[in-house]
Amino acid sequence: MKIVSAQEFDLRREVEYGSPEQNAAVQQIVQRVKQEGDAALLQYTAQFDRVELTASQLRVTEEELQAAYAQVEPSFITAITLAANNIRQFHQKQKRNSWMDLQPDGSLLGQIIRPLQRVGVYVPGGKAAYPSSVLMNVIPAQVAGVPQIVMVTPPATGGTEGIDPYILVTAAEAGVTEIYRIGGAQAIAALAYGTDSIEPVDKICGPGNIYVALAKREVYGVVDIDSIAGPSEIVVLADHLANPVYVAADLLSQAEHDEMASAILVTSSQEMADAVAAEVERQLESLPRREIATASIRNYGAIIVTRDIAEGIRIVNRLAPEHLEIMVDQPMNVLGMIENAGAIFLGNYSSEPVGDYFAGPNHIIPTNGTARFSSPVDVDDFIKKSSMIYYSKEALLTNGNIIMELARHEGLEGHARAIQVRLEQEGS
Template identity: 75%
Template sequence: MRIMRAEQFGLKREVEYGTPEQNETALRIVRDVKAEGDAALLRYTEQLDKVKLDASELRVTREEIEAAYGQVDAAFLAAIREAAANIRRFHEKQLRSSWMDLQPDGTMLGQIMRPLKRVGVYVPGGKAAYPSSVLMNVIPAQVAGVPEIVMVTPPATGGKEGIDPYILVAAAEAGVRELYRVGGAQAIAALAYGTDSIAPVDKICGPGNIYVALAKRAVFGAVDIDSIAGPSEIVVLADDTADASYIAADLLSQAEHDEMASAVLVTPSAALADAVAAEVELQLAKLPRADIARASIDSYGAVLLVDSLEEGIAAVNQMAPEHLEILTADPMKLLGFIENAGAIFLGPYSSEPVGDYFAGPNHIIPTNGTARFSSPVNVDDFMKKSSLIYYSKEALMKNGESIMTLARHEGLEGHARAIQIRLEKERGQE
């Protein structure tokens, strides 16, 4: 693992959202599904996923989901239920209510909170199957009150047997009632524009591969999206009190996601830097997904040596990582100085997988430095807000001249006259 000083380390990761060829492929798939519906959806499923279906087979049946329960072990079922309860409890605290503010002059202003009507959830299934992503997408939408939640996932996450049974069980436990065996850019297009088999949605959420990300970007505007997710990333800010084996394990927990995942240690301790670099090599040798993790560590892994924790904090804030672990003598003391991070893990027992799977906060978190301005998936992502305005006669008579002044300053006489006609009529009746 590379050990370097700040001046050698690129704090800003250069990210390109696909090659020109990948962009053109994603756009072509989106256009075809929009124009041809099920025909293109089925054609691309056969071509890209190597699964031949007809339209009647797209929707997963209740019998398939019930059969999946017989294929998962009891320990998984207990764990997924407990995790779901934790995730639901956390997100319920995010709920906001509509409000109205009545003024003495009779004016009433307010905000109405409503859930989206129909949301599409994408659950990936490329290098691995992710039942946890089902919970993290679906439960906040349920808490928000979304009445229609439709899930799509590639048709062969479980290999030749079809969809991974653990994904099906997670979907059932999360309360999904509408599930389709389709993935990739073609699934995103189907959710956005609809086909004979899949009704269109208002918003699409969930991570996926580069073609999924590019398709989400292409359909944004026709529907809303949560984000364009990039490769996973972790930054560990640590001093010489930290355990090198813990840090190495946590860095590798993200490196094993993807060859483009990023894992970085920031520390003022040269001894810790050496120890972690050595420990990463030891643990890599025993990791089942060692090839993926090795590629990640070699290309996007590093130890950044800084002169002080203060310099380390500045580096962290500039990187704005998806996941930040603080492993120092007093992590709470540093928390107030962290400005940019998607999720913050404090202390040696708050390993990143605690948040990925079980604690309750959402694990769909902004990547590629976008934690500077965006947030993890939350209940607000599945709600829309309407402003409420009831102006009384008294308020209009009092403020009408100011409203007309502003309208005429912008050259919008029609706006001004919409107020003026009311003022003149009301004054004429006095």
């Protein structure tokens, strides 16, 4: 793992928006599904997933959901249930209420909070299947009150046996009953535009590969999306007292996600830098996903040695990482100085996987430095707000001339006259 000074490290990272060929392919897929519906969906499923389906086989049956329970260990169901409870309790605290404010002049102003009606959740296959992502997408939507939650996942997340039974069981435990065996850009298009078999949704959430990310960007505006997620990231801010074994393990916990994942240590201690570099190499030797993690560490990993922790904090804020672990002597003293980070883990025992799976906060977090202006998925992602204005006669008579002044300043005489006719009739 390369060790560099703060001055040598290039803080810029290319944001992955896909090659021209990938963008063109996604646009073609989306348009075909929009125009041809199920026929295009089935053709792409056969082409990309090598699974031949009919339209009647797209939806997972209740019998399949129940059969999946026989394939998973009871201990997994217990673990999922406990995690779901923690996630639900955390997100319950984010709920908003509608409100109204009665003014002295009799006007009533307010904001009405309503849930989205139908949300689509994408659960990826590929390098790994992620039951935890089911919980992190579904539970905030349920807490928000979304009445219809539909899940899509590639038809071979479990290899030749079909959909991974752990994904199905997690979905069932979370209360999802509408599940379709489709993946890739074609699944995103089906959720956005609908087909004969699948009703369109209002919003699409969930991570996926570059084709899924590009498809979400392509349909944004027709539907809402959570984000265009990039590769996973972790930054560990450590002083000389941190445990290098813990630091190395946490860096590798993200490096094993993807060859493009980023794992960075920022430390004020050269001794810590050397110890972590050696420990990463030692732990890599026995890591099952060693090849993936090695590529990540080689291409997107680094150890940055700073003059002091204050310089390290400035680097962290410029990186705006998805995950930030603070392993210093007094982590709470540092917390207030962190301006940009998706999720912050404090102390030696708050390892990133605690947040990924169990603690309660959402693990769908902004990447590629977008923590500068965006936030983890939460209940607010699944609501919409309507402003409410009941203006009294007294208020209009009092403020009408001011409103007309502003409208005429913008050259909108029709706006001004809509107020004027009321003042002329009601003011006399």
